[in-house]
Amino acid sequence: MDFTHHVVNHHAVMKPSLLILIHLSDASRANIEAVFDVVYVPDTGQHDAAIAAHGETIRAVLTNGTIGLSAAAIDRMPQLELVSALGAGYENLAVDHARARGIVLVNGAGTNDHCVADHAFALLLAVVRDVPQLDQATRMGVWRDTLPLQSSVSHKRLGIVGLGNIGEKVARRGAGFDMEIGYHNRQPCEGSPLRYFDSVQALAQWCDLLVVATPGGAGTRHLIDASVLEALGPQGFLVNVSRGSVVDTAALARALTSGTIAGAGLDVYEGEPQPPEALLTLRNVVLTPHVGGRSPEAITASVENFLGNVKRHFAGEPVLTPI
Missing domain, CATH: 3.40.50.720 (NAD(P)-binding Rossmann-like Domain)
Structure with missing residues (x-):
């Protein structure tokens, strides 16, 4: 009994927690969930509540330029070490604040x-x-x-x-x-x-x-x-x-x-x-409704780029597309 409990815990420690603040397809999510313990919150109205509930354990955030990530949100995630914008843009990301905390910043430059x-x-x-x-x-x-x-x-x-x-x-x-x-x-x-x-x-x-x-x-x-x-x-x-x-x-x-x-x-x-x-x-x-960067090919490339960045980061290597 105790042994199984130990294994489950050990397994949970292995996968870092990722907060996803943007809408993703089921296929994209499945690829990401192979690597991370995912908290998926595509509804902007629920972002604050999700950060309040899970902020303590989150080690990475996936967002985009439009939704971004505020300095206040960053401060509520003490273990945060990587923030990624899925596309190229990152205008609403508190870049300087994240840098001051030593958080690694990446984007999807070149993917779409x-x-x-x-x-x-x-x-x-x-x-x-x-x-x-x-x-x-x-x-x-x-x-x-x-x-x-x-x-x-x-x-x-x-x-x-x-x-x-x-x-x-x-x-x-x-x-x-x-x-x-x-x-x-x-x-x-x-x-x-x-x-x-x-x-x-x-x-x-x-x-x-x-x-x-x-x-x-x-x-x-x-x-x-x-x-x-x-x-x-x-x-x-x-x-x-x-x-x-x-x-x-x-x-x-x-x-x-x-x-x-x-x-x-x-x-x-x-x-x-x-x-x-x-x-x-x-x-x-x-x-058109902000679909310029969206195609199955572009989304696949941006998710792969994100995963490439995080795998390198958590292996202690430099990321592929730093901001």
Whole structure:
């Protein structure tokens, strides 16, 4: 009797406790549960209660950039030693606070870049070629002669805000459309043949199609504002696959309504998961519910990356994708 009890306890000690704060598929969870004792709390409304109940024993947390992990939450987990964002973004993670406590921080850099870049182009093509509206018209029996002509995408000027892993892949796709490509970063990228613009305004003024692929967080909040949209102009289109906070939604609604810009494709918006009220009635905007980084391939890669990081960490080795 005593012996079995001992074995069970010993086994429990072997698997570190992991708090998961995001929604995962059953398959992803099963892969993770092979390695961890999992406390799974996909409902944000229950995060505080879960941390109150299990905080003492938690050694790792899996979250994402949008949900993040606050300094207060970190302080309620005395044994916490690793925090992971599943995707690339980590804007709501209390990074400095975690570092001060010696907590290892990792993200999913590189796991879904192709997927996000694909989606950026899906939105770009959909809004420039008016795909959703044409689909509706066709179903209603409307023939092309009564519909307005839509611009080509090839040979246009493509502006990329944030030439990181994703921005670079957007640029490669743009090259396939024979586009002229320019970008804005805080500093020019060494060795990049692409045209650099030192302000978002200047880039917007130059380009026809502006794709936003910059990290979220305080530093980029409302980077795309009324003045940038004004510079993009009445033939210009905006696509945002980064974070909702980067675009001033109210300014965008005004620009789309008044013809200041031609259209927009958004995978992200302020106030997620609520859809952006001000944009819902506009016909020149295409909306998707923050799925740019989500595909079976991308999710599998990000879960594998997470497991690779934690296995290395708990074996005392350096992690693969540190923040």
